[in-house]
Amino acid sequence: MKLSALLIAIEVGGTLAFAMSGLVEATRKRMDIVGVFSVAFVSAFGGGTVRDVLLDRRPLFWIQNEAYLWLVLALVVSAPLWLRTLRHKLGGWLMELADAFGLGLFAISGTTIAMAAGMPPLVAILMGAITAVVGGVSRDVLCNEIPKVYRGHQPYTLCALAGCSVLLVMHALGVGEELSSLAGIATATGSRLLSVALDLRLPSWLSTSN
């Protein structure tokens, strides 16, 4: 299956953003280089790999485009050269920013691929959310924590779902692929950054104390 140039650009950006969020989390746990690479790798490729396995797409996107592997490897190996400076300049926002861009980029890539595979709208939206969220969920499971996206009560998966829905609606209205994709990414990433900036909170779904 030939990926369009747009899809490749989306996947490269999302891969770098998520690998960096995994890198930051793993260094926080003081892991060695193997641990840091593994967590960065799972954060970057976990969501897309699960999507490809569920849809039975082979070769997997990171095997088909081996450059992704070298990219993440280079990111991890070169991190001592730039991570501290970047963190110093950007502070706590670094990870939130990388994560929000990964969220939007992966959600749109997942939904686009699922639509191309002929999935119905609900499944295509779910595949977008799975692509965007499973990498971070796997990262947290490997770090022995309850996934942040389930207990954070800050909109995260909902932002991905909103972006995927915008993409589907614009696609159904006949808007071009590039514009629909950009609008979807902007919706997901923008609403996520807004949620962080305004510290928006979702209520617990059901209280069980009574």
Add this chain to the structure above:
Amino acid sequence: MKLSALLIAIEVGGTLAFAMSGLVEATRKRMDIVGVFSVAFVSAFGGGTVRDVLLDRRPLFWIQNEAYLWLVLALVVSAPLWLRTLRHKLGGWLMELADAFGLGLFAISGTTIAMAAGMPPLVAILMGAITAVVGGVSRDVLCNEIPKVYRGHQPYTLCALAGCSVLLVMHALGVGEELSSLAGIATATGSRLLSVALDLRLPSWLSTSN
């Protein structure tokens, strides 16, 4: 692959029962709606998804029967309307009951599908246990706990294995599919409920203190 009416009925019942057990567990952790839906979704579809991936069946059963997705979504969204009343009436038994029915229904569905795929008896029984147990194991991993089925020492997986074995033996003896399935479900669910009611315990397999 066309599912028989019996298999569909089994899968719908098992899906609802396991989604409800995930729903109860997630609300206990005070998750937001995304977390509750995700845990309910993984509890309901985790076992069958792993079975389908291991056997290379596509589309996955919840993609082929998109209605299952809407069913779980409706269950989660409508939960505030009925969950409290149901819990009040049934108390701690609610989750045990839902879980025991999910156990029996999923075990028989997994073994039936594996047999239809030409698997040998031992693999067919294992696929039944995987279908029945992996959803709950994933739920516990996502909730950052050691899976209850491994440390509980109360018969659970053994009940699933017993039900699957009854199905296989009756099938080998030439008994009809409906009767064999019902007997298998009754064996698995019944022995599980009995284990809970009598508080049966398995010994630790090996002590390592000496």
Add this chain to the structure above:
Amino acid sequence: MKLSALLIAIEVGGTLAFAMSGLVEATRKRMDIVGVFSVAFVSAFGGGTVRDVLLDRRPLFWIQNEAYLWLVLALVVSAPLWLRTLRHKLGGWLMELADAFGLGLFAISGTTIAMAAGMPPLVAILMGAITAVVGGVSRDVLCNEIPKVYRGHQPYTLCALAGCSVLLVMHALGVGEELSSLAGIATATGSRLLSVALDLRLPSWLSTSN
């Protein structure tokens, strides 16, 4: 796909070694027979199953060679007869030894299978590491611990990567398959045992305290 006699011997040895390491870990947690079998099963088959799913090989190696299942089952059931004596004689070295052999055997089997599937060198090496490490990672996740291989700071995955690289280089130089495989296994298992004996340590990749 027909496995060569060499590959079968490698897989049998690796399966037994990893199942035993899972068995020892699960008994340490005082699990019942179902828990012990499940953890031994996941330790032994987790890495190869993920490799087969990622490469889309079916039937899975433990379904194709059902004897592996009976082997692990026999190991778990017979453990009370020999485990205590073996532990008494070998002490803490028992698990390290079994683990180091499993590491080398599975790494070489994973890389060999990936090469046979036409994967490029970097992917073939990664598949060797995945085959060798994912079983142990899954075991630790099921036991609710951060995977030892990520935080241990003792060379483990690096030993697998070294063994796979030796195999690839010797293969590229035209050395025969048997000799290359043995050299690869010796490199991985030997360097792992040396790391344990000398208590070698890797530094944390990046400190984030400043």
